[in-house]
Amino acid sequence: MTDKLLRPMRTRPWYERWLIRLLGAALAAGAYLLFLPWDLRNRPAAPRATEGTIPVTGAGVLLLAFALLLLAAYFGHWDHLGWPLLLVAVPPAVLMHLSLRTHPEPDASFWPLAWGLFTLLIAAGVFVAAGVARAFRGEWAREDVSLTNPL
Template structure:
């Protein structure tokens, strides 16, 4: 099973390729849901503060970043460079957008789109960097396969 997961995507049959890609997107979404829990009952910590309580912790953010970077490295190494962005960065960005939109009473209605855009850009940049670094560590087989795919003669 492990040797199947450690092969280039283009050498696999298309059902297997798409199953692995769907699994990667599901893992990215599950990591976001696990480490960034939603609490629609946000409330002020004390009656005199404007700060709301939140279930998000620093450890949760770090663990989410670690999972997303590992997934990006896997797909960046074994698949084409555009796939990690779609499979790893898009599910958390979509879930974050839904989370911001379902907040019952926005404190600053004009601020959440900026926060969403900033965090989406941050996630996408991290995913692209991790995928690019992992792609740089591809073996000689990748260079030979790329040359034969470009020039089949």
């Protein structure tokens, strides 16, 4: 079983590649929902307060970052470099966008900016982790690339 998971994606049948990619996207979305719970009852802590009661903790953010970096490293090592962005960065960004759109109007003016910043941070972290993992590929990967790419 471990041998199957640790094979390059290009050596697998198409249905296996897509199943693993779908599983990776589901794991990224599940990590977001697990570590950053979605509380639709977001309300001010006190009357006229600008801060709401949200269940997001620093530990949850760190655990989410760790889970996304692990997924990015796996897909960056075994798949093409563009896939980690689509599979690991997009599901949390979409869920965050949906979560931020549920906030009431008075504090909603800052959410597009916050969403853009956090999406950029997630995408940059995923891209860097995937690139670093790709640099640690074995010699067999470099030989295969050099045979198929004359440049």
